[in-house]
Amino acid sequence: MAAALKIKVNERLWPVTSSPDTPLLYVLSNELLLQGPRFGCGLAQCGSCSVLVNGVETRSCVTPVGFLEGKSITTLEGLPAWYAKQNGLQKPPALHPYSRHSLTNRRFSAATVTTDDHQSFEFCRSAKRRRRRSDPR
Numbered sequence: 001m002a003a004a005l006k007i008k009v010n011e012r013l014w015p016v017t018s019s020p021d022t023p024l025l026y027v028l029s030n031e032l033l034l035q036g037p038r039f040g041c042g043l044a045q046c047g048s049c050s051v052l053v054n055g056v057e058t059r060s061c062v063t064p065v066g067f068l069e070g071k072s073i074t075t076l077e078g079l080p081a082w083y084a085k086q087n088g089l090q091k092p093p094a095l096h097p098y099s100r101h102s103l104t105n106r107r108f109s110a111a112t113v114t115t116d117d118h119q120s121f122e123f124c125r126s127a128k129r130r131r132r133r134s135d136p137r
Contacts, residue, residue, distance in 0.1 A: 007068050009034070010078030020066025024058075025049045027065045028075060036076025051075050052082070 005016040009032060018027050028034045028051070037060050040048030044059035051060045052074040074082045084092035 005066065005069055007065060007073060008071065009073045010075060011072070011081060016065055018065060021064045024051070024060040024063045024065045024068060024073070028060060034075050034077055 005018075005020060006013050007016055007027070008014075009028070014032055016027055016031060018031065025037055025039060028037050029039075037051055038048040039061065040046035042061050044062040047059070049059055049061040050057055052058070053063075053068060054071050055074075080092040080095060083089075
C-alpha cells in the first residue's frame with residue numbers, strides 16, 4: 001500500500017485520503033472543510049479557486065493534489081498569517097489589509113470574485129510586479 005499523502009495548508013500538515021490526481025480544490029473543500037477557495041468555472045479562468053503555492057498564485061481546480069506534496073499552500077483563510085510572516089509581524093492581524101479595505105469600502109460583489117481578488121492582490125504585492133509597456137493589456 002502506498003504511503004499516505006500529506007500536504008501543508010496554512011502552515012499545518014494535513015493527511016490526504018484522496019488519490020493524487022484529485023484536484024486540490026476538492027481536497028480543500030471536502031476533506032479539510034475550507035471555504036476560501038470556491039468552484040467557479042472549473043477551467044482555471046475565473047480565479048475563484050485561487051490559492052498561493054509557495055507564494056505563487058495557482059488555480060486549485062486544475063492542480064492535482066499529488067504535485068503539491070512538500071509545498072506550502074496558502075488559502076484565503078491563511079492570508080493574515082502569511083501576511084504577518086512576510087512582513088515580520090509577531091501576531092497576524094484579524095484580517096488581511098486588503099480584506100479590511102474591501103469590507104470598509106464594500107467592494108465585495110460576489111463570493112467567487114473575492115478569492116481571486118485577494119490572491120491576485122497578494123501575489124502582485126509579494127512579487128513586487130510592475131506593469132511594463134510590453135505587458136499585454
